[in-house]
Amino acid sequence: MYICICNAITDKKILEAQSKGCDSIDDIMQELGVGDSCGKCIVKAENLLIENAGVQRFDPKNLSSDRKNYF
Numbered sequence: 001m002y003i004c005i006c007n008a009i010t011d012k013k014i015l016e017a018q019s020k021g022c023d024s025i026d027d028i029m030q031e032l033g034v035g036d037s038c039g040k041c042i043v044k045a046e047n048l049l050i051e052n053a054g055v056q057r058f059d060p061k062n063l064s065s066d067r068k069n070y071f
């Protein structure tokens, strides 16, 4: 699937770069040129990196009830 239409960069290319050590959106942008035209793909590319790394976005709704008191 294309993530960056302007530069014909697929999710596969991004994940391949991530597996070779590009672990931030800045690294991916520099390595592949993602986002260097219209920029509409940057958030999508970053979310792909986060999802693939197994890191979940912080969401207070997912906290147990005793920990919600902190927010």
Ligand code: FES
Binding pocket: 003, 004, 005, 006, 007, 034, 035, 036, 037, 038, 039, 040, 041, 042
């Ligand atoms: S879609 Fe990636 S720069 Fe336009």
